[in-house]
Amino acid sequence: MSNEAVDWAMDHAPMLRTEKGKPDTTARHVLQVLAEHASPTGANAHPSVLRIQYRTGYDRATIQRALRRLEKAQLIVKDGAREGRTRYKLAMELRRPTSDWSDLEREEDGLRAAAAERKRRSRSKTVTHAESVTVTHGESVTADVTHAESVRHALKVRPSRTERSPNHQQPSDNQLHKDSSSRPAGEDEPAEDLHLAAFGAFWINYPRKRNREEAKQAWIAAIRRGIDPQHMVDSAQRYARERAGEDAQFTKYPATWLNKGCYDDEPDPQPEPNGRPQLKAVSGGWRPFQNPENHDVYDEPLI
Known part of the structure:
Protein backbone atom coordinates (compact mmCIF):
# COMPACT_ATOMS: atom_id res chain seq x y z
CA MET A 1 0.00 0.00 0.00
CA SER A 2 1.28 3.46 -0.89
CA ASN A 3 0.71 6.27 1.60
CA GLU A 4 1.24 8.86 -1.15
CA ALA A 5 -1.45 7.39 -3.39
CA VAL A 6 -3.92 6.92 -0.53
CA ASP A 7 -3.34 10.50 0.70
CA TRP A 8 -4.02 11.79 -2.82
CA ALA A 9 -7.20 9.72 -3.21
CA MET A 10 -8.58 10.83 0.15
CA ASP A 11 -7.70 14.54 0.21
CA HIS A 12 -6.32 15.89 -3.06
CA ALA A 13 -8.08 14.08 -5.90
CA PRO A 14 -10.87 16.11 -7.54
CA MET A 15 -14.30 15.25 -6.16
CA LEU A 16 -16.68 13.85 -8.79
CA ARG A 17 -20.28 15.06 -8.72
CA THR A 18 -23.53 13.30 -9.49
CA GLU A 19 -26.13 14.65 -11.89
CA LYS A 20 -27.80 16.40 -8.94
CA GLY A 21 -24.54 18.09 -7.94
CA LYS A 22 -23.92 15.90 -4.89
CA PRO A 23 -20.45 14.39 -4.17
CA ASP A 24 -20.02 11.02 -5.90
CA THR A 25 -19.06 9.09 -2.75
CA THR A 26 -19.28 5.72 -4.51
CA ALA A 27 -16.62 6.61 -7.09
CA ARG A 28 -14.54 8.20 -4.31
CA HIS A 29 -14.55 5.00 -2.31
CA VAL A 30 -13.58 2.88 -5.32
CA LEU A 31 -10.74 5.31 -6.09
CA GLN A 32 -9.42 4.91 -2.54
CA VAL A 33 -9.33 1.12 -2.92
CA LEU A 34 -7.36 1.49 -6.17
CA ALA A 35 -4.93 3.83 -4.36
CA GLU A 36 -4.36 1.22 -1.66
CA HIS A 37 -3.05 -1.17 -4.34
CA ALA A 38 -1.01 1.42 -6.29
CA SER A 39 2.67 2.32 -6.16
CA PRO A 40 3.83 5.71 -4.73
CA THR A 41 3.55 7.17 -8.25
CA GLY A 42 -0.02 5.89 -8.66
CA ALA A 43 0.87 3.11 -11.14
CA ASN A 44 0.33 -0.65 -11.09
CA ALA A 45 -3.11 -0.63 -9.39
CA HIS A 46 -4.82 -3.91 -10.34
CA PRO A 47 -7.17 -5.12 -7.56
CA SER A 48 -9.84 -7.53 -8.72
CA VAL A 49 -13.48 -6.49 -8.79
CA LEU A 50 -14.05 -9.13 -6.13
CA ARG A 51 -11.47 -7.42 -3.89
CA ILE A 52 -13.18 -4.05 -4.41
CA GLN A 53 -16.53 -5.66 -3.60
CA TYR A 54 -15.12 -7.09 -0.37
CA ARG A 55 -13.53 -3.75 0.54
CA THR A 56 -16.49 -1.45 -0.22
CA GLY A 57 -19.59 -3.65 0.05
CA TYR A 58 -20.84 -2.51 -3.38
CA ASP A 59 -22.17 -4.98 -5.92
CA ARG A 60 -20.29 -5.76 -9.16
CA ALA A 61 -22.46 -3.53 -11.40
CA THR A 62 -22.07 -0.54 -9.04
CA ILE A 63 -18.28 -0.93 -9.03
CA GLN A 64 -18.05 -1.20 -12.82
CA ARG A 65 -20.15 1.96 -13.26
CA ALA A 66 -17.95 3.81 -10.76
CA LEU A 67 -14.80 2.72 -12.65
CA ARG A 68 -16.28 4.04 -15.90
CA ARG A 69 -17.05 7.41 -14.24
CA LEU A 70 -13.49 7.62 -12.92
CA GLU A 71 -12.12 6.85 -16.39
CA LYS A 72 -14.37 9.46 -17.99
CA ALA A 73 -13.12 12.07 -15.52
CA GLN A 74 -9.53 10.94 -16.34
CA LEU A 75 -8.75 10.27 -12.69
CA ILE A 76 -7.67 6.75 -13.68
CA VAL A 77 -6.25 5.43 -16.95
CA LYS A 78 -6.08 1.80 -18.12
CA ASP A 79 -2.48 0.67 -18.27
CA GLY A 80 -2.63 -2.89 -19.58
CA ALA A 81 -3.46 -6.01 -17.61
CA ARG A 82 -1.85 -8.24 -15.04
CA GLU A 83 -2.85 -11.74 -14.01
CA GLY A 84 -6.08 -11.36 -15.96
CA ARG A 85 -7.04 -8.15 -14.15
CA THR A 86 -7.18 -4.63 -15.59
CA ARG A 87 -4.28 -2.48 -14.44
CA TYR A 88 -4.85 1.24 -13.76
CA LYS A 89 -2.66 4.28 -13.30
CA LEU A 90 -3.91 7.09 -11.03
CA ALA A 91 -3.68 10.68 -12.33
CA MET A 92 -2.03 11.99 -9.17
CA GLU A 93 -1.08 15.22 -10.93
CA LEU A 94 -4.74 16.30 -10.82
CA ARG A 95 -5.73 18.32 -7.73
CA ARG A 96 -9.06 19.45 -6.39
CA PRO A 97 -9.60 23.26 -6.24
CA THR A 98 -8.97 25.02 -2.94
CA SER A 99 -12.47 26.52 -3.16
CA ASP A 100 -13.89 23.13 -2.13
CA TRP A 101 -12.76 23.76 1.46
CA SER A 102 -14.05 27.35 1.60
CA ASP A 103 -17.41 26.20 0.20
CA LEU A 104 -17.71 23.63 2.98
CA GLU A 105 -16.86 26.28 5.57
CA ARG A 106 -19.56 28.61 4.25
CA GLU A 107 -22.07 25.77 4.28
CA GLU A 108 -21.14 24.92 7.88
CA ASP A 109 -21.47 28.57 8.95
CA GLY A 110 -24.91 28.70 7.35
CA LEU A 111 -26.05 25.58 9.19
CA ARG A 112 -24.81 26.95 12.53
CA ALA A 113 -26.50 30.30 11.95
CA ALA A 114 -29.78 28.56 11.11
CA ALA A 115 -29.53 26.41 14.25
CA ALA A 116 -28.85 29.48 16.41
CA GLU A 117 -31.81 31.26 14.83
CA ARG A 118 -34.13 28.34 15.62
CA LYS A 119 -32.85 28.26 19.18
CA ARG A 120 -33.47 31.99 19.67
CA ARG A 121 -36.99 31.68 18.26
CA SER A 122 -37.73 28.80 20.61
CA ARG A 123 -36.49 30.78 23.60
CA SER A 124 -38.47 33.87 22.65
CA LYS A 125 -41.67 31.79 22.71
CA THR A 126 -41.03 30.27 26.15
CA ASP A 265 -25.73 35.44 51.04
CA GLU A 266 -24.46 37.32 54.07
CA PRO A 267 -21.26 39.29 53.37
CA ASP A 268 -18.02 37.73 54.59
CA PRO A 269 -16.65 39.20 57.87
CA GLN A 270 -14.16 41.97 57.29
CA PRO A 271 -10.63 41.10 58.52
CA GLU A 272 -8.75 43.20 61.10
CA PRO A 273 -5.47 44.91 60.14
CA ASN A 274 -3.55 41.80 61.33
CA GLY A 275 -5.47 39.72 58.76
CA ARG A 276 -7.67 37.85 61.28
CA PRO A 277 -11.43 38.28 61.56
CA GLN A 278 -12.67 40.13 64.61
CA LEU A 279 -13.99 37.79 67.31
CA LYS A 280 -16.63 39.09 69.66
CA ALA A 281 -16.72 37.97 73.28
CA VAL A 282 -19.90 36.07 74.14
CA SER A 283 -21.27 35.81 77.65
CA GLY A 284 -20.56 32.35 79.02
CA GLY A 285 -18.47 31.40 75.98
CA TRP A 286 -14.88 31.71 74.83
CA ARG A 287 -13.11 35.04 75.31
CA PRO A 288 -9.74 36.11 73.88
CA PHE A 289 -6.87 36.37 76.38
CA GLN A 290 -6.53 39.76 78.08
CA ASN A 291 -3.36 40.59 79.98
CA PRO A 292 -4.39 41.47 83.59
CA GLU A 293 -3.35 44.86 84.89
CA ASN A 294 -2.27 43.35 88.22
CA HIS A 295 0.78 41.20 87.47
CA ASP A 296 0.89 39.90 91.05
CA VAL A 297 -1.53 37.14 90.02
CA TYR A 298 1.46 35.39 88.44
CA ASP A 299 3.15 35.18 91.88
CA GLU A 300 0.23 33.47 93.62
CA PRO A 301 0.91 29.82 94.59
CA LEU A 302 -0.80 27.15 92.53
CA ILE A 303 -3.65 25.36 94.24
Whole structure:
Protein backbone atom coordinates (compact mmCIF):
# COMPACT_ATOMS: atom_id res chain seq x y z
CA MET A 1 0.00 0.00 0.00
CA SER A 2 1.28 3.46 -0.89
CA ASN A 3 0.71 6.27 1.60
CA GLU A 4 1.24 8.86 -1.15
CA ALA A 5 -1.45 7.39 -3.39
CA VAL A 6 -3.92 6.92 -0.53
CA ASP A 7 -3.34 10.50 0.70
CA TRP A 8 -4.02 11.79 -2.82
CA ALA A 9 -7.20 9.72 -3.21
CA MET A 10 -8.58 10.83 0.15
CA ASP A 11 -7.70 14.54 0.21
CA HIS A 12 -6.32 15.89 -3.06
CA ALA A 13 -8.08 14.08 -5.90
CA PRO A 14 -10.87 16.11 -7.54
CA MET A 15 -14.30 15.25 -6.16
CA LEU A 16 -16.68 13.85 -8.79
CA ARG A 17 -20.28 15.06 -8.72
CA THR A 18 -23.53 13.30 -9.49
CA GLU A 19 -26.13 14.65 -11.89
CA LYS A 20 -27.80 16.40 -8.94
CA GLY A 21 -24.54 18.09 -7.94
CA LYS A 22 -23.92 15.90 -4.89
CA PRO A 23 -20.45 14.39 -4.17
CA ASP A 24 -20.02 11.02 -5.90
CA THR A 25 -19.06 9.09 -2.75
CA THR A 26 -19.28 5.72 -4.51
CA ALA A 27 -16.62 6.61 -7.09
CA ARG A 28 -14.54 8.20 -4.31
CA HIS A 29 -14.55 5.00 -2.31
CA VAL A 30 -13.58 2.88 -5.32
CA LEU A 31 -10.74 5.31 -6.09
CA GLN A 32 -9.42 4.91 -2.54
CA VAL A 33 -9.33 1.12 -2.92
CA LEU A 34 -7.36 1.49 -6.17
CA ALA A 35 -4.93 3.83 -4.36
CA GLU A 36 -4.36 1.22 -1.66
CA HIS A 37 -3.05 -1.17 -4.34
CA ALA A 38 -1.01 1.42 -6.29
CA SER A 39 2.67 2.32 -6.16
CA PRO A 40 3.83 5.71 -4.73
CA THR A 41 3.55 7.17 -8.25
CA GLY A 42 -0.02 5.89 -8.66
CA ALA A 43 0.87 3.11 -11.14
CA ASN A 44 0.33 -0.65 -11.09
CA ALA A 45 -3.11 -0.63 -9.39
CA HIS A 46 -4.82 -3.91 -10.34
CA PRO A 47 -7.17 -5.12 -7.56
CA SER A 48 -9.84 -7.53 -8.72
CA VAL A 49 -13.48 -6.49 -8.79
CA LEU A 50 -14.05 -9.13 -6.13
CA ARG A 51 -11.47 -7.42 -3.89
CA ILE A 52 -13.18 -4.05 -4.41
CA GLN A 53 -16.53 -5.66 -3.60
CA TYR A 54 -15.12 -7.09 -0.37
CA ARG A 55 -13.53 -3.75 0.54
CA THR A 56 -16.49 -1.45 -0.22
CA GLY A 57 -19.59 -3.65 0.05
CA TYR A 58 -20.84 -2.51 -3.38
CA ASP A 59 -22.17 -4.98 -5.92
CA ARG A 60 -20.29 -5.76 -9.16
CA ALA A 61 -22.46 -3.53 -11.40
CA THR A 62 -22.07 -0.54 -9.04
CA ILE A 63 -18.28 -0.93 -9.03
CA GLN A 64 -18.05 -1.20 -12.82
CA ARG A 65 -20.15 1.96 -13.26
CA ALA A 66 -17.95 3.81 -10.76
CA LEU A 67 -14.80 2.72 -12.65
CA ARG A 68 -16.28 4.04 -15.90
CA ARG A 69 -17.05 7.41 -14.24
CA LEU A 70 -13.49 7.62 -12.92
CA GLU A 71 -12.12 6.85 -16.39
CA LYS A 72 -14.37 9.46 -17.99
CA ALA A 73 -13.12 12.07 -15.52
CA GLN A 74 -9.53 10.94 -16.34
CA LEU A 75 -8.75 10.27 -12.69
CA ILE A 76 -7.67 6.75 -13.68
CA VAL A 77 -6.25 5.43 -16.95
CA LYS A 78 -6.08 1.80 -18.12
CA ASP A 79 -2.48 0.67 -18.27
CA GLY A 80 -2.63 -2.89 -19.58
CA ALA A 81 -3.46 -6.01 -17.61
CA ARG A 82 -1.85 -8.24 -15.04
CA GLU A 83 -2.85 -11.74 -14.01
CA GLY A 84 -6.08 -11.36 -15.96
CA ARG A 85 -7.04 -8.15 -14.15
CA THR A 86 -7.18 -4.63 -15.59
CA ARG A 87 -4.28 -2.48 -14.44
CA TYR A 88 -4.85 1.24 -13.76
CA LYS A 89 -2.66 4.28 -13.30
CA LEU A 90 -3.91 7.09 -11.03
CA ALA A 91 -3.68 10.68 -12.33
CA MET A 92 -2.03 11.99 -9.17
CA GLU A 93 -1.08 15.22 -10.93
CA LEU A 94 -4.74 16.30 -10.82
CA ARG A 95 -5.73 18.32 -7.73
CA ARG A 96 -9.06 19.45 -6.39
CA PRO A 97 -9.60 23.26 -6.24
CA THR A 98 -8.97 25.02 -2.94
CA SER A 99 -12.47 26.52 -3.16
CA ASP A 100 -13.89 23.13 -2.13
CA TRP A 101 -12.76 23.76 1.46
CA SER A 102 -14.05 27.35 1.60
CA ASP A 103 -17.41 26.20 0.20
CA LEU A 104 -17.71 23.63 2.98
CA GLU A 105 -16.86 26.28 5.57
CA ARG A 106 -19.56 28.61 4.25
CA GLU A 107 -22.07 25.77 4.28
CA GLU A 108 -21.14 24.92 7.88
CA ASP A 109 -21.47 28.57 8.95
CA GLY A 110 -24.91 28.70 7.35
CA LEU A 111 -26.05 25.58 9.19
CA ARG A 112 -24.81 26.95 12.53
CA ALA A 113 -26.50 30.30 11.95
CA ALA A 114 -29.78 28.56 11.11
CA ALA A 115 -29.53 26.41 14.25
CA ALA A 116 -28.85 29.48 16.41
CA GLU A 117 -31.81 31.26 14.83
CA ARG A 118 -34.13 28.34 15.62
CA LYS A 119 -32.85 28.26 19.18
CA ARG A 120 -33.47 31.99 19.67
CA ARG A 121 -36.99 31.68 18.26
CA SER A 122 -37.73 28.80 20.61
CA ARG A 123 -36.49 30.78 23.60
CA SER A 124 -38.47 33.87 22.65
CA LYS A 125 -41.67 31.79 22.71
CA THR A 126 -41.03 30.27 26.15
CA VAL A 127 -39.59 33.18 28.19
CA THR A 128 -42.09 35.24 30.23
CA HIS A 129 -41.34 38.33 32.26
CA ALA A 130 -42.14 39.73 35.69
CA GLU A 131 -44.69 42.51 35.99
CA SER A 132 -43.25 44.79 38.67
CA VAL A 133 -39.85 45.71 37.24
CA THR A 134 -39.01 48.99 35.55
CA VAL A 135 -35.51 50.12 34.59
CA THR A 136 -34.17 53.63 34.02
CA HIS A 137 -30.87 53.99 32.18
CA GLY A 138 -28.07 56.11 33.54
CA GLU A 139 -24.60 57.19 32.41
CA SER A 140 -22.84 55.01 35.01
CA VAL A 141 -21.86 51.41 34.37
CA THR A 142 -24.69 50.17 36.57
CA ALA A 143 -28.32 50.57 35.60
CA ASP A 144 -30.72 52.36 37.93
CA VAL A 145 -33.44 49.90 38.84
CA THR A 146 -36.63 51.11 40.50
CA HIS A 147 -39.88 49.43 41.49
CA ALA A 148 -43.33 50.98 41.53
CA GLU A 149 -46.64 49.30 42.15
CA SER A 150 -48.33 51.72 39.79
CA VAL A 151 -46.07 50.92 36.86
CA ARG A 152 -46.94 47.80 34.89
CA HIS A 153 -45.52 46.54 31.64
CA ALA A 154 -47.56 44.27 29.40
CA LEU A 155 -46.48 40.66 29.57
CA LYS A 156 -46.19 40.40 25.85
CA VAL A 157 -43.32 38.34 24.52
CA ARG A 158 -41.84 40.19 21.60
CA PRO A 159 -39.37 38.75 19.09
CA SER A 160 -35.77 39.25 20.08
CA ARG A 161 -33.93 42.02 18.29
CA THR A 162 -31.33 39.49 17.18
CA GLU A 163 -33.94 37.66 15.09
CA ARG A 164 -33.98 40.50 12.58
CA SER A 165 -30.36 39.95 11.59
CA PRO A 166 -28.77 36.82 10.09
CA ASN A 167 -25.66 37.42 12.17
CA HIS A 168 -25.50 34.75 14.87
CA GLN A 169 -23.75 37.01 17.41
CA GLN A 170 -25.71 38.72 20.17
CA PRO A 171 -25.72 42.56 20.15
CA SER A 172 -23.67 44.30 22.81
CA ASP A 173 -25.24 45.89 25.90
CA ASN A 174 -24.23 49.34 24.59
CA GLN A 175 -26.11 48.65 21.36
CA LEU A 176 -29.18 47.57 23.35
CA HIS A 177 -29.05 50.82 25.28
CA LYS A 178 -28.61 52.84 22.09
CA ASP A 179 -31.52 51.12 20.36
CA SER A 180 -33.83 51.55 23.35
CA SER A 181 -32.98 55.25 23.73
CA SER A 182 -34.06 55.93 20.13
CA ARG A 183 -37.64 54.71 20.80
CA PRO A 184 -40.30 57.44 20.27
CA ALA A 185 -41.26 59.41 23.36
CA GLY A 186 -44.21 58.07 25.31
CA GLU A 187 -43.79 54.49 24.07
CA ASP A 188 -43.18 51.96 26.84
CA GLU A 189 -39.98 49.95 26.64
CA PRO A 190 -40.59 46.19 26.20
CA ALA A 191 -40.13 44.18 29.40
CA GLU A 192 -37.55 41.97 27.69
CA ASP A 193 -35.35 44.99 26.84
CA LEU A 194 -35.60 46.21 30.43
CA HIS A 195 -34.35 42.89 31.77
CA LEU A 196 -31.51 42.81 29.25
CA ALA A 197 -30.41 46.33 30.21
CA ALA A 198 -30.34 45.44 33.92
CA PHE A 199 -28.51 42.20 33.05
CA GLY A 200 -25.84 44.27 31.29
CA ALA A 201 -25.12 46.06 34.57
CA PHE A 202 -24.89 42.71 36.36
CA TRP A 203 -22.57 41.25 33.71
CA ILE A 204 -20.19 44.23 33.86
CA ASN A 205 -19.85 43.97 37.63
CA TYR A 206 -19.68 40.17 38.05
CA PRO A 207 -16.07 39.00 38.66
CA ARG A 208 -16.10 35.92 36.38
CA LYS A 209 -17.62 36.24 32.91
CA ARG A 210 -18.40 32.75 31.62
CA ASN A 211 -21.42 31.28 29.75
CA ARG A 212 -23.23 34.54 29.10
CA GLU A 213 -26.34 32.91 27.57
CA GLU A 214 -26.84 30.58 30.55
CA ALA A 215 -26.34 33.52 32.91
CA LYS A 216 -28.94 35.54 30.99
CA GLN A 217 -31.52 32.76 31.33
CA ALA A 218 -30.75 32.43 35.05
CA TRP A 219 -31.16 36.22 35.38
CA ILE A 220 -34.58 36.18 33.73
CA ALA A 221 -35.61 33.24 35.92
CA ALA A 222 -34.62 35.21 39.03
CA ILE A 223 -36.66 38.19 37.79
CA ARG A 224 -39.64 35.88 37.35
CA ARG A 225 -39.21 34.77 40.98
CA GLY A 226 -39.59 38.40 42.00
CA ILE A 227 -35.94 39.15 42.85
CA ASP A 228 -35.03 42.85 42.79
CA PRO A 229 -32.59 43.46 39.88
CA GLN A 230 -30.78 46.21 41.81
CA HIS A 231 -30.32 43.79 44.72
CA MET A 232 -28.64 41.29 42.38
CA VAL A 233 -26.40 44.00 40.86
CA ASP A 234 -25.35 45.25 44.31
CA SER A 235 -24.68 41.69 45.48
CA ALA A 236 -22.58 41.04 42.36
CA GLN A 237 -20.50 44.15 43.15
CA ARG A 238 -20.01 42.96 46.74
CA TYR A 239 -19.05 39.48 45.55
CA ALA A 240 -16.52 41.02 43.14
CA ARG A 241 -14.92 42.90 46.04
CA GLU A 242 -14.76 39.71 48.11
CA ARG A 243 -13.12 37.76 45.26
CA ALA A 244 -10.58 40.49 44.43
CA GLY A 245 -7.10 38.98 44.54
CA GLU A 246 -8.44 35.41 45.02
CA ASP A 247 -7.93 32.42 42.72
CA ALA A 248 -10.41 32.82 39.83
CA GLN A 249 -11.05 29.09 39.53
CA PHE A 250 -12.90 29.15 42.87
CA THR A 251 -15.17 32.00 41.76
CA LYS A 252 -18.67 30.75 40.88
CA TYR A 253 -19.93 30.94 37.31
CA PRO A 254 -22.59 33.68 37.00
CA ALA A 255 -25.39 31.22 36.14
CA THR A 256 -24.53 29.08 39.17
CA TRP A 257 -24.40 32.16 41.39
CA LEU A 258 -27.86 33.26 40.22
CA ASN A 259 -29.52 29.84 40.26
CA LYS A 260 -28.34 29.13 43.83
CA GLY A 261 -29.59 32.50 45.10
CA CYS A 262 -26.13 33.63 46.20
CA TYR A 263 -27.31 37.25 45.97
CA ASP A 264 -28.94 36.69 49.39
CA ASP A 265 -25.73 35.44 51.04
CA GLU A 266 -24.46 37.32 54.07
CA PRO A 267 -21.26 39.29 53.37
CA ASP A 268 -18.02 37.73 54.59
CA PRO A 269 -16.65 39.20 57.87
CA GLN A 270 -14.16 41.97 57.29
CA PRO A 271 -10.63 41.10 58.52
CA GLU A 272 -8.75 43.20 61.10
CA PRO A 273 -5.47 44.91 60.14
CA ASN A 274 -3.55 41.80 61.33
CA GLY A 275 -5.47 39.72 58.76
CA ARG A 276 -7.67 37.85 61.28
CA PRO A 277 -11.43 38.28 61.56
CA GLN A 278 -12.67 40.13 64.61
CA LEU A 279 -13.99 37.79 67.31
CA LYS A 280 -16.63 39.09 69.66
CA ALA A 281 -16.72 37.97 73.28
CA VAL A 282 -19.90 36.07 74.14
CA SER A 283 -21.27 35.81 77.65
CA GLY A 284 -20.56 32.35 79.02
CA GLY A 285 -18.47 31.40 75.98
CA TRP A 286 -14.88 31.71 74.83
CA ARG A 287 -13.11 35.04 75.31
CA PRO A 288 -9.74 36.11 73.88
CA PHE A 289 -6.87 36.37 76.38
CA GLN A 290 -6.53 39.76 78.08
CA ASN A 291 -3.36 40.59 79.98
CA PRO A 292 -4.39 41.47 83.59
CA GLU A 293 -3.35 44.86 84.89
CA ASN A 294 -2.27 43.35 88.22
CA HIS A 295 0.78 41.20 87.47
CA ASP A 296 0.89 39.90 91.05
CA VAL A 297 -1.53 37.14 90.02
CA TYR A 298 1.46 35.39 88.44
CA ASP A 299 3.15 35.18 91.88
CA GLU A 300 0.23 33.47 93.62
CA PRO A 301 0.91 29.82 94.59
CA LEU A 302 -0.80 27.15 92.53
CA ILE A 303 -3.65 25.36 94.24
